[in-house]
Amino acid sequence: MIEAKHLIKSFDGKKIIKDVSATFEKGKTNLVIGRSGSGKTVFMKLLIGLLAPDSGEILYDGRNLPSMNKNELNALRQEMGMLFQGSALFDSMTVMENVMFPLTMFTRETRQKQEKRAKFCLERVQLKDAADLYPGEISGGMMKRTAIARAIALNPQYLFCDEPNSGLDPKTSLLIDDLIHDITQEYNMTTVINTHDMNSVMNIGDKIIFIYEGKKEWEGTKDEIMSSENKKLNDFLFASDLFRKVRELEQ
Amino acid sequence: MQFGRYVLLMQRVFAVPQRWSMFFKQVVQEIYKLGVDSVGIVIFISVFIGAVITMQVSLNINSPLIPSFTVGFITREVILLEFSSSIMCLILAGKVGSNIASELGTMRVTEQIDALEIMGVNSANYLILPKIVAFVLFVPVLVFFSMFFGILGGYFIGWFTSIISAETYEYGLQYWFSAKYIGYSILKSMVFAYIITSIASFFGYNVRGGALQVGKASTKSVVNSSVLILAADVLITLLLV
Numbered sequence A: 001m002i003e004a005k006h007l008i009k010s011f012d013g014k015k016i017i018k019d020v021s022a023t024f025e026k027g028k029t030n031l032v033i034g035r036s037g038s039g040k041t042v043f044m045k046l047l048i049g050l051l052a053p054d055s056g057e058i059l060y061d062g063r064n065l066p067s068m069n070k071n072e073l074n075a076l077r078q079e080m081g082m083l084f085q086g087s088a089l090f091d092s093m094t095v096m097e098n099v100m101f102p103l104t105m106f107t108r109e110t111r112q113k114q115e116k117r118a119k120f121c122l123e124r125v126q127l128k129d130a131a132d133l134y135p136g137e138i139s140g141g142m143m144k145r146t147a148i149a150r151a152i153a154l155n156p157q158y159l160f161c162d163e164p165n166s167g168l169d170p171k172t173s174l175l176i177d178d179l180i181h182d183i184t185q186e187y188n189m190t191t192v193i194n195t196h197d198m199n200s201v202m203n204i205g206d207k208i209i210f211i212y213e214g215k216k217e218w219e220g221t222k223d224e225i226m227s228s229e230n231k232k233l234n235d236f237l238f239a240s241d242l243f244r245k246v247r248e249l250e251q
Numbered sequence B: 001m002q003f004g005r006y007v008l009l010m011q012r013v014f015a016v017p018q019r020w021s022m023f024f025k026q027v028v029q030e031i032y033k034l035g036v037d038s039v040g041i042v043i044f045i046s047v048f049i050g051a052v053i054t055m056q057v058s059l060n061i062n063s064p065l066i067p068s069f070t071v072g073f074i075t076r077e078v079i080l081l082e083f084s085s086s087i088m089c090l091i092l093a094g095k096v097g098s099n100i101a102s103e104l105g106t107m108r109v110t111e112q113i114d115a116l117e118i119m120g121v122n123s124a125n126y127l128i129l130p131k132i133v134a135f136v137l138f139v140p141v142l143v144f145f146s147m148f149f150g151i152l153g154g155y156f157i158g159w160f161t162s163i164i165s166a167e168t169y170e171y172g173l174q175y176w177f178s179a180k181y182i183g184y185s186i187l188k189s190m191v192f193a194y195i196i197t198s199i200a201s202f203f204g205y206n207v208r209g210g211a212l213q214v215g216k217a218s219t220k221s222v223v224n225s226s227v228l229i230l231a232a233d234v235l236i237t238l239l240l241v
Ligand SMILES: Nc1ncnc2c1ncn2[C@@H]1O[C@H](COP(=O)(O)OP(=O)(O)O)[C@@H](O)[C@H]1O
Pocket: A011, A012, A016, A034, A035, A036, A037, A038, A039, A040, A041, A042, A043
C-alpha cells in the first residue's frame, strides 16, 4: 500500500500539485486519471522520488520516501518497477538485454539464473521470439511489453505505469491493460497507472483518482464513476461522444 | 551557475561503479565508438595538414639566409606541439562532443535516464564515467596517429614535388629533436579529452524538452568545449614551457 499525504509541488513558483492525498491499494490497479497537463506525470514522479515534493509524505507500507537517505531510497527502488510513457527502453540493447539489465545490475545470481529469470519474464509478456531484436525493430506494443518485462524482472512490490496506452491502437491497449491487471493480481503488487484512456478506466479501474488542475477532485471505483455527479469529472468523462451515449443508454 | 551544476554533476560521475564488469564492458564499447571510429578522420586530416604546412613553410621562407632543412624542423614543431594535440582535439570536439551530447540528450528526453534512476542506478556515473575514461585513455593513440601521418604528409611533398627534397625534410625533422615534446602533447590531449567528454556529457545529460533541445545541446557542447580547449591550451603552455 502506498499513501500520499498532502503532497505539494511547484515549479518556478507555480503550483502544479496542490495538496493531494491518496491511497493506493495492494493487489489492485489504482488509476490516476485527468486531462493532459493536469499533473499526472508530476504526481507519479513525486511518488517514485524522481522529484522531491515541497511538502507532504509518501508512505510505502509505512516507510516515508521523502525522508529517506540515499541507501534507503536505492533499496526501496529495487522494490519498484516503472513503465514509462515512451517505454524508455535502452535503445543500444536488445529486448533480452533490456530485461537482463536490472538483473545484472542488482542481483548476485549466476548468469544462468539471471537469463532464466529474464526468459521467464519475456515469456510472461509473450515476447520470447523477439528477444534478440532491438527496440528500433519492434512495434510500439512490443516495446511496451518489453518495458513491462523489464519492470517486473526484479519481482517488484510496486508497479508504476505512466500512460501505458499512449500511441497504441485500441486492441493492443486492451492487451496491455489486461497484462498489467493480471500481473498485479498474480504478484499482489501495488500498481499505480496514469491514464486518460476511458477504456482502461472501465476495464481495469479497481480504484480511480481523478486529478483536475493539480487537485484531487474525485475518487471511487469503475462501478461508481458512471453515476458520479461531479461536474468536472463528468466533463472529463463525457468529452467523448461514445461515453455520453453509453451513459444515456444506461439511464 | 552553470559551473556549479557542472561540479555537482561531476561529483556524481566520479563515484565507484556499481558493477565493475559492466563498467569495463562499457569502457571497451566507448573506446570503439568514440576512439577507434575517429581514427579515419584523424589520419585523413593529418596527412593533408602536414602536407600543406610543409608547402607553406618552404614557399614562405625562401631565403638564402635560412637553411632549407628548417622546413622539416618547423613542420615537426607545429605538428608535435600544436596541431596533433590542440587542433586535432578541436576537430574531435565537434565529432565526439556532438556524438556524446546527442546520445545523452536523447536518453534524457526519451526517459531512459529516468528509467535508470528509478531502478536505483546512479545514471551519471553509469553513463558518463565510461565515456570520460575511454576517451582520455584512447586520445594518446589518436595523437600518435596524427603525428605520424602529419609528418608523413610532409614527406609526400618531398617525394612527389620539387618544393623540397625528402632528405632535407628528414634532416630538419631530426634536428634538435626532443621526445619530451611528444609526452607534452599527449598530456595536453588528455586534458582536452576530459574537457570534450565532460562538457558534452553535461549539456547532453541536462537536456530538457525534445529533439530540438537535443540539437541545441549538441551545438552548445561543441562551442563551449572548443573555447575551453583553447583557454586550457594557453594555460598549459604557460605552465609547462
Ligand atoms: N520539470 C518541470 N518544470 C516545470 N514545469 C513542469 C515540469 N514538469 C511538468 N511541468 C508542468 O506541470 C504541468 C503538469 O504536467 P504533467 O504532469 O506532465 O501533466 P500530465 O502528465 O497530466 O499530462 C504542466 O503544465 C507542465 O508544463
